[in-house]
Amino acid sequence: xxxxxxxxxxxxxxxxxxxxxxxxxxxxxxxxxxxxxxxxxxxxxxxxxxxxxxxxxxxxxxxxxxxxxxxxxxxxxxxxxxxxxxxxxxxxxxxxxxxxxxxxxxxxxxxxxxxxxxxxxxxxxxxxxxxxxxxxxxxxxxxxxxxxxxxxxxxxxxxxxxxxxxxxxxxxxxxxxxxxxxxxxxxxxxxxxxxxxxxxxxxxxxxxxxxxxxxxxxxxxxxxxxxxxxxxxxxxxxxxxxxxxxxxxxxxxxxxxxxxxxxxxxxxxxxxxxxxxxxxxxxxxxxxxxxxxxxxxxxxxxxxxxxxxxxxxxxxxxxxxxxxxxxxxxxxxxxxxxxxxxxxxxxxxxxxxxxxxxxxxxxxxxxxxxxxx
Amino acid sequence: xxxxxxxxxxxxxxxxxxxxxxxxxxxxxxxxxxxxxxxxxxxxxxxxxxxxxxxxxxxxxxxxxxxxxxxxxxxxxxxxxxxxxxxxxxxxxxxxxxxxxxxxxxxxxxxxxxxxxxxxxxxxxxxxxxxxxxxxxxxxxxxxxxxxxxxxxxxxxxxxxxxxxxxxxxxxxxxxxxxxxxxxxxxxxxxxxxxxxxxxxxxxxxxxxxxxxxxxxxxxxxxxxxxxxxxxxxxxxxxxxxxxxxxxxxxxxxxxxxxxxxxxxxxxxxxxxxxxxxxxxxxxxxxxxxxxxxxxxxxxxxxxxxxxxxxxxxxxxxxxxxxxxxxx
Ligand SMILES: Cc1ncc(C[n+]2csc(CCOP(=O)(O)OP(=O)(O)O)c2C)c(N)n1
Ligand SMILES: [Mg+2]
Numbered sequence: 001x002x003x004x005x006x007x008x009x010x011x012x013x014x015x016x017x018x019x020x021x022x023x024x025x026x027x028x029x030x031x032x033x034x035x036x037x038x039x040x041x042x043x044x045x046x047x048x049x050x051x052x053x054x055x056x057x058x059x060x061x062x063x064x065x066x067x068x069x070x071x072x073x074x075x076x077x078x079x080x081x082x083x084x085x086x087x088x089x090x091x092x093x094x095x096x097x098x099x100x101x102x103x104x105x106x107x108x109x110x111x112x113x114x115x116x117x118x119x120x121x122x123x124x125x126x127x128x129x130x131x132x133x134x135x136x137x138x139x140x141x142x143x144x145x146x147x148x149x150x151x152x153x154x155x156x157x158x159x160x161x162x163x164x165x166x167x168x169x170x171x172x173x174x175x176x177x178x179x180x181x182x183x184x185x186x187x188x189x190x191x192x193x194x195x196x197x198x199x200x201x202x203x204x205x206x207x208x209x210x211x212x213x214x215x216x217x218x219x220x221x222x223x224x225x226x227x228x229x230x231x232x233x234x235x236x237x238x239x240x241x242x243x244x245x246x247x248x249x250x251x252x253x254x255x256x257x258x259x260x261x262x263x264x265x266x267x268x269x270x271x272x273x274x275x276x277x278x279x280x281x282x283x284x285x286x287x288x289x290x291x292x293x294x295x296x297x298x299x300x301x302x303x304x305x306x307x308x309x310x311x312x313x314x315x316x317x318x319x320x321x322x323x324x325x326x327x328x329x330x331x332x333x334x335x336x337x338x339x340x341x342x343x344x345x346x347x348x349x350x351x352x353x354x355x356x357x358x359x360x361x362x363x364x365x366x367x368x369x370x371x372x373x
Numbered sequence: 374x375x376x377x378x379x380x381x382x383x384x385x386x387x388x389x390x391x392x393x394x395x396x397x398x399x400x401x402x403x404x405x406x407x408x409x410x411x412x413x414x415x416x417x418x419x420x421x422x423x424x425x426x427x428x429x430x431x432x433x434x435x436x437x438x439x440x441x442x443x444x445x446x447x448x449x450x451x452x453x454x455x456x457x458x459x460x461x462x463x464x465x466x467x468x469x470x471x472x473x474x475x476x477x478x479x480x481x482x483x484x485x486x487x488x489x490x491x492x493x494x495x496x497x498x499x500x501x502x503x504x505x506x507x508x509x510x511x512x513x514x515x516x517x518x519x520x521x522x523x524x525x526x527x528x529x530x531x532x533x534x535x536x537x538x539x540x541x542x543x544x545x546x547x548x549x550x551x552x553x554x555x556x557x558x559x560x561x562x563x564x565x566x567x568x569x570x571x572x573x574x575x576x577x578x579x580x581x582x583x584x585x586x587x588x589x590x591x592x593x594x595x596x597x598x599x600x601x602x603x604x605x606x607x608x609x610x611x612x613x614x615x616x617x618x619x620x621x622x623x624x625x626x627x628x629x630x631x632x633x634x635x636x637x638x639x640x641x642x643x644x645x646x647x648x649x650x651x652x653x654x655x656x657x658x659x660x661x662x663x664x665x666x667x668x669x670x671x672x673x674x675x676x677x678x679x680x681x682x683x684x685x686x687x688x689x690x691x692x693x694x695x696x697x698x699x700x701x
Contacts, residue, residue, distance in 0.1 A: 119481040148446020186439035346484035349542035
């Protein structure tokens with residue numbers, strides 16, 4: 001980044017620790033990170049990249065309907081997720097695979113959604129799933145859910161108590177394209193009005209499918225939030241330390257009752273929008289090369305090596321990632337279609353005569369076909 | 374002991390119902406535009422903010438998607454929001470959050486998340502207002518799986534149905550016939566007469582069945598009186614629940630009278646009335662002595678208020694259909 005850039009960055013693209021001016025106030029948030037924490041960040045990123053690759057392959061092999069790759073966005077996702085506390089609640093879009101991994105969901109849940117065996121994939125209310133809410137496919141919708149949820153957290157008195165195990169914040173992920181949606185603006189309005197304990201985490205991966213961010217906004221997107229009265233910061237989203245520190249600070253402040261904040265992480269979608277997309281139609285090879293040179297995992301590897309991590313660590317991590325992918329592949333292939341009853345169950349929480357009647361009809365019809373009546 | 378039966382307008386009955394629901398469960402919140410200090414543009418929430426506080430009665434920013442989207446998030450947190458939409462024609466900015474999120478989340482999450490959200494919508498014409506203030510958009514919501522849709526026609530039903538809607542673990546679209554806010558009727562505070570999702574016979578008759586919901590029910594009762602004077606015995610049903618529809622009393626009535634006219638202020642094309650006509654044709658074909666007829670608003674935008682009486686079906690238009698049905 002250029003000097004005097006407003007962007008929070010700790011690691012140069014070569015992995016050298018060289019904080020930008022804007023990064024200085026965030027330095028204290030790195031102080032308590034140990035070598036083990038750093039290595040954990042690396043493992044999270046390496047495993048999620050390998051997971052993403054495996055899923056792309058599985059889709060190509062006809063085992064999934066669609067795959068939206070997270071390749072290139074690992075630092076933004078892992079740093080922010082690692083900065084959250086267990087009691088925090090995270091609302092994703094459909095691309096936060098690394099966040100889900102860090103928060104401990106069974107990652108097969110994401111595969112189920114993309115393979116077409118489940119609409120939700122995992123039970124967001126089950127404590128095992130790390131308060132990682134379900135994917136939302138309607139662009140921008142989840143920002144309002146997060147704001148409403150954060151209003152509830154505040155009503156429940158879980159903000160500003162000073163008890164680190166009680167105070168709770170909500171973090172919502174959203175993309176550069178989504179900032180043009182009315183729901184995102186409305187969620188800024190409601191968050192500012194209610195001073196919700198909430199961090200808006202924007203991954204500006206430069207594209208909304210084929211449309212560049214310049215079509216969505218004439219100003220840097222982090223400045224948008226300020227117009228709503230929400231403090232904001234731009235970070236190098238391919239620097240896992242920047243993502244961690246900025247998110248730590250703003251989540252801490254939100255939990256303490258200082259209201260919402262917005263983080264714009266500058267990153268890049270190295271892969272296609274989804275496996276149905278063809279980026280060669282809108283992206284130049286030069287653009288891609290520019291961002292490949294800023295790869296978040298390579299950069300952090302260089303940093304870790306300078307800190308003393310050896311070949312054995314990286315070899316072990318690669319092996320771990322390969323095992324993870326092999327296990328995932330195996331489990332993906334065993335995923336069956338859900339029972340037909342899943343179409344009718346839970347359309348309503350309480351009994352509903354029309355749905356019950358149609359369910360009974362389909363059962364009888366299917367039975368009649370099997371019995372050859 | 375307060376008397377168990379009291380005469381009051383629907384507006385006051387709704388207010389009393391909301392107060393009872395809020396007192397019964399402190400997770401119940403009211404949200405909407407101008408509902409706090411002002412008490413809502415129709416004064417339905419009058420006094421409730423003073424009584425329950427700013428954290429239970431929220432004057433929200435002016436954004437319908439925002440109101441409903443945050444109510445969805447609050448429901449995930451265990452709150453039960455009652456959202457007021459200021460007028461029927463202003464619900465559309467919230468349509469996506471209603472149909473794609475509120476309606477589907479229970480199914481999407483395999484029942485782990487429930488959406489006990491009520492959306493109150495003052496609807497319908499007869500008040501001489503400007504554009505977007507007199508519409509009847511209920512069919513959009515009845516068409517959406519995952520929503521329940523109801524509409525009271527009397528103060529008593531309003532008092533009980535709003536509490537039942539709030540107690541439901543499903544999202545309920547609650548359509549309030551705004552032209553009926555002020556006429557008084559008895560409210561029995563001791564118990565609700567019938568369950569939320571039930572069709573009610575409000576006048577018995579033998580020659581022809583008329584059915585409607587909301588404000589049209591009183592129009593049907595006027596028509597039935599005129600018909601009675603002319604020697605025609607009309608049965609009047611109040612639909613009350615538009616989704617699910619309680620077809621039992623409708624089929625029974627048609628089996629008795631052999632003739633059915635469905636009435637509504639809403640445009641007739643692909644309407645709640647169309648659904649009733651289709652189902653009666655399927656289930657009571659041999660009981661019918663004449664085709665099911667519809668008396669509806671026209672398939673036009675709601676007109677300028679100076680000609681709204683030509684748009685809204687009145688007792689004469691209902692009686693014209695009764696004549697056609699009987700002449701068949
Ligand atoms: C309301 C809505 N409109 C259109 C789409 C189709 N769509 C899916 S992803 C996408 C682009 C989103 O871009 P962005 O918000 O930047 O997120 P990214 O995919 O880059 O992570 C579009 C247009 C949608 N899912 N929802
Ligand atoms: Mg994008």
